[in-house]
Amino acid sequence: MTTVQNSAPAKIKGGVNADLRHDSAIKHVTGRAEYCDDIAEPVGTLHAYLGLSTKAHALLRDVDLSAVRKAPGVIGVLTADDIPGVNDVSPTGRDDEPIFATDKVEFWGQPMFAVVAESRDAARRAAKLAKVTYKELPHALDPEAAQAADMGYVTPPLTLKRGEAESALGKATHRIKGKLRIGGQDHMYLEGHIAFAIPGEDDDVIVHSSTQHPSEAQHMVAHVLGVPSNAVTINVRRMGGGFGGKETQMNLFCSVAAVAAKKWNRAVKIRPDRDDDMSATGKRHDFVIDYEVGFDDNGVIEAVTGEFAARCGFSSDLSGPVTDRALFHADNAYYYPNVLLNSHPMKTNTVSNTAFRGFGGPQGVIAAERIIEEIAYHRGLDSLEVRRRNFYGDNGRDVTPYHQTVEDNIAPRICQELEDSADYRIRRQAVLDWNAKGGTIRKGIALTPVKFGISFTATWYNQAGALLHIYSDGSIHLNHGGTEMGQGLNTKIAQVVADAFQVDFDTIKITKTTTEKVPNTSATAASSGSDLNGMAAQDAARQIKERLIAFAASHWETDAENVQFLPNAVQVGDEILPFRDFIKQAYMARVHLSAAGFYKTPKIHWDRETGQGRPFYYYAYGAACSEVSVDTLTGEYRVERTDILHDVGKSLNPVIDIGQVEGAFIQGMGWLTTEELWWDAEGQLRTHAPSTYKIPLASDRPRIFNTKLATWSENKEQTIKRSKAVGEPPFMLGISVFEALSHAVASVEDYKTCPRLDAPATPERVLMAIERLKGGTP
């Protein structure tokens, strides 16, 4: 065979591993990217608005909506009685989450009805006119109050156990018992919740929405309408941020819009104001963690126990898997020879908490890091040294509390490389020297790792589909089950397909995610988007390629191995055809140019009853080193420098992955610093908009910020192009800031005491911790 490859360009534009920009970047910067609220509205579009409770826990004695109905522009109202199917949007089938409260409300901000009007403004004004007579009941807002009030669990708890923790604690040389309170977090996606339903013939309805989980929204709308799922189509072009907040929380909005659209046979849109969005939809779970650790003189852990009580809210939502995942990550990167962990998913009279980037994992990881910190202060050691002594290793030090063997441990290497590249040792000494001068500004430094398990712990979620068409002009259309929320998923998947066919990236168009094209998809969550959908797309490409190769071999009468996909061309024997000409010929020869791809993650299994299995296909790793300055007179602080080294395996797209790492770090830092959810005694969330809820700004970034990928890393498992998931793991790198703040605080008492900062470490918590240490009352 003649080699003629020189006549074709050496490489396609935008294959895997390339630094390709987000496929919507130009649309983003010009304002032409279409979000749900930008879709042109059909004539006669109506607008729905929710009427929310103003009590945290009360019986509904009377809900008088007459003034609502009479308000200008109002078409009608929806209550539970207007729901044709089931008044429930519980995502796990526990039937505990009504769309509209009926006999009682269980949190401040719970929807009781919706009003539908000619304009959003009219609907919003009308919703305020309801006259509700409540009979108040006692309420419990946080996990501790809920435990005291015996509120019970919203979902069955989990226990992870290995070895004999209690007896090992008894035998340990040193023992520390502590408590850590960790605040929740609002997603603060810039685009709030929205659904836009357009009624069709028969039972049909199309709902455009901003949801991470179109299939669930579809099934939920069908459930609420009392129709089969095949009557409901959910479309998502893109979201203005999700972060887990749009995994289940959109179901209610989709359902209300759909019910109203069918009832009045008009298009109906629902978009809550930011304050209502934050009041009525779930957030990251707050946790109160009671831990106890036993360790030897060298700071090597012998046993750990942990009780993880979470603020779940009034219903289960995803609190089961979220609190499970907290336990799965309560080891972070460390080996616990004896361990006993219990979750307590507490029912509280607050909005039902939900998925948020990390999904309980961060709350587990931070507990592990607090334990390390405690040991370090107790033993007078650098916390990094304590980490090193407790990392997972070989020979019996490689089994997790859920009995999965850690086979791919690169945490020690990541930390070592970061320690070197960030000059950790020299800088730590400089921090100590600075603090020794005794000024009011104190510094702190910490290097913390993350090991994060990848896979949905609900094993059946680990599947994905894709639908790939090649049109006769050689252009490629791709759909997959994942949704685009800014993470660049469509870009990465298109790269995979471009690589498979060896065509330029812009040959491929990925449009909206729709339940019509790929059925029974999983949420775009658990960092799984490209792992699952990339493999499904690759499978679809493989099928078409096989057909094309068979066609070429037969048409040009050669062996299959003589058919090669070159950049934007196909070589058959000695002949090279441009890709589009080749496709045209295949079409003329009646080759099926469409395929549905499928993927399911291998190897994983999990038995929740025994607390044993392999819930995770693999782990993603990373580490961050942060240095802070703290004003010990005010509690104000600055993050002076952060260095990150993060593992994404062999990156599908390094610039997109770096964007994920940087963004996740800042979000994680926000969770632990300025983002504070504050409920008043009546149970009303008072930090319910960006005026009161403070996510990081550009000026909160570390003054020096170095982010690198561990370019040497390759996934040991056969993931898509040996890459690793990236969405969630780097979120936990923000813990380095939290611990650095703690380090600075500890300096006021010469590092004798672990400051036991609670999160978020607002300037207030920092100052109060300083005053506490100065006053000698740890």
Add this chain to the structure above:
Amino acid sequence: MNTRSEIRFVLNDRDVSLDRVGANDTLLDFLRLDCRLTGTKEGCAEGDCGACTVLVGRLQNGTLRYEPVNACIRLTASLDACHVVSIEYLSDPNGKLHPVQQAMVEHHGSQCGFCTPGFVMSLYALWMQNPDPSETQIETALQGNLCRCTGYEPIIKAAKAATTLGSPAEDALTLERATMTARLTELRDGKRVDVANGGSRCILPASVDDLAEILLEMPEATIVAGATDVGLWVTKFLRDISPVVFLNHLDELRQIVKTEDAIKIGAGVSYADSQAVISERHPHLGAFWDRIAGWQIRSMGTIGGNIANGSPIGDTPPVLIALGATITLRKGAARRTLPIEEFFIDYGKQDMANGEFLESISIPNATPHSLHAAYKISKRRDEDISSVCAAFNVTVQNGTITAARIAFGGMAATPKRAAHAEAALVGAVWSEATLIAAAARLGEDFSPLSDWRASAEYRLQVSKNLFRKFWLDQQVDAPTNRLSA
């Protein structure tokens, strides 16, 4: 009186004339719902996220100036004789991206993209003013823009790179400057504007005298300057604010007069417009001014409004009280001047009669031998409302404190002086011990509240500590006592 009954402005490249405008109508709704210009996004509807940022060009003393504003709380009627520039105006008709947009694309400055048009507009405003900004200047320009995806790093890189991709000299707004100035000048016909939609009425007085007259006739009217507070009455509380009388379009109220011993600031002067002169006369307020809200709000909001709405947590009243500022109130033709601290009577209650309005603020120069500092303590450093705001003005002669004006915000129902602490200072030796002793008296001055911004304990503790910080900050070389900027 010559009255016009339509609002006229320029939106991108077209003239807009609206004869039905209600008091509660916002620019964002006008853009998105009426014009279907959907590039401008609603993120929070309270001026805190910046997703709705647009530029508004206006004539001030005949000069056309563009400022970033939050369209969500910018009331439509206030746009008379302005040029509104939305994201759709940026890229040229051939699809070529603006340098700021190009830089954002090249540096991966967008992920979900929802905040992006707002960022582009803020960066555009910055680039026009300062094409080659420092990192600090970029951060200051972006205080009013939230991004939840990127962590900002790529946006900062883009902001730095934009200068290499084009010059403001070739920008459309620069090239059209003369024509746009002429167009807006023509729109400013000197008439009173009086428009309504249904029963909802907006009035733009023709002059300050006209304003005074209107308020005598309609003392119940809502006076709106920058709408950065009133805007939220509309978008969050759905309050009907009609009739509204605007004052920000009046050049007379946007004057800053520098005299030898004071600066006189008109009630319509924005935070942004006053920053240069305030920091020149009172250097300790330069950095403090950057802590007031974000750029969009600083461009819209006024010191006058910050005082007149009587909030106990406004940023400027404590510093103005400490400096001994006075305000002039006007009713009809009658004016009266009073020390600013006397204006604040109680929570929600100010010394302002029906039909009266705040006309100007006079800030005296620092007195000889006086030492100054202003502190804002907030959960987040920038674009936050203070938990505690403290302003110190202490006169020290020959090592003895001869006068003290120390005012706090966030510590009481009004911005208020710390009388007991001041008393403890006056006559005492200027020393750290004196300040610590004075701080101990704060509990007699204040019993602060606990709320979502801070607890009472923290407010009191940090206020006390600020006395010591004030001392330390007066020491010439104390790097171990100062956080980096």
